[in-house]
Amino acid sequence: MHTLDISRIKAVTIDLDDTLWPVWPTITRAEEVVAEWLRERAPATAAAYPDSRSLRRIRERIELERPELRADLSAMRRESIRAALIESGDDPALAEPAFDIFFAERQNVVLFEDALETLEFLASRYPLVAISNGNADLQRIGLGRFFKAALSAQGFGVGKPDARIFHAGAQQAGHAAQAVLHVGDDQRLDVEGALNAGMQTAWINMDARPWELEAKPHAEVTSLAQLCAILR
Template sequence: MLDLTIIKAITLDLDDTLWPVWPAIERAEAALDEWLGRHAPMTAAMFANPTARHDIREQIVRTRPELKHNLSAIRREAIRLALYRSKENPLLAEDAFEVFFAARHEVTLYDDALLALGFLSARYPVVALTNGNADIQRIGLGKYFRAAISAQQFGVGKPDPRIFHAAAGAVDVPAHNVLHVGDDATLDVLGALNVGMQTAWVNRSDHLWAHDASPHETVTNLTELCDLLKAGEAHI
């Protein structure tokens, strides 16, 4: 059970917590493929082969370990390498990546997301905490967040304790006074529990919990979480 009396801030995952990520990624991939088809057809043909696309990405990850948590840089360098291998202009990588990145931010929020963000941000400082490369300003959600911490900017990702402490520190709140909200059992819940945060697991797809340690609350959507917090307010 949540102890509402000690919550002074909320850290909030983005992908698959506020919106489904894979539809956005698939649209971005399609936009990139269409752009490459017009500007770099040999590279487009290479990327049309899933094995070749995977091999290029794996080469970047293997040869550029410093980019491990920087999804944007990995994507950009994979495009650049594909252009080079296809004997097309590697300088096109920047424009090609921007096509992908713009489409990646055309997310469709879950129906409960906006009202929940309004409710939470009116009561607590909210920090975006993501291993992905979504930009809350670019999506248009910046007004709901006091700060944003991403793995690609910070250099490590969830469940590393350092990124959770960084998110708490961004609003000058000790970790034990933070409620972390996210969909991933390992990255979000176990990672946050490990630093002493309270946790709310957003389980939209009825997954089974498979770990010894448990979240303080499990909800199927963010509306349920807001209702729990609202009900608790009456007893504080």
């Protein structure tokens, strides 16, 4: 039973990773492409970091060492590659082209089966704005036509759950936060963040996860198609 007040909704903001597509298969594939690229150009680094798992470990280490980069996942990834190269005695200048390889593959997402229809539905009814802490590029992915604007933590300077990025999303949509519905999969970043910003929220829960926070979403759905059914 949802408590969503559909009459209040004048615009929609939406998360990207794990809301419109599963992110970790994409990231894993991009890391494997980088690992293969390094085998040809930085063999010592490739020997020390031969696969997705090892590349992800150094990225997690850099996140702990460089907390100032947490709002900029591109810089975090670039610096983790640079650290791997330096530690292995390879040319750190290779970090830039290696990141470019990663970033290009990172945009090669596989949408959830109902995502395209959902975007068409939402964009035909509301101004639609993306709000993401990730570094997906909607133009390169081919979804830019659905969105009035896209905000990222990297470009904006702070990410979810900070209320400022939600308020900026509402402003880009042309409405007050109280008139905006935010849609996302993360309980804290999406739902709690948007609630604290004054928005209504819809939680995308595709894996039957239990709700763990005190404040609750206005709607919980198991698919994007179910969200569309509620909003019709």
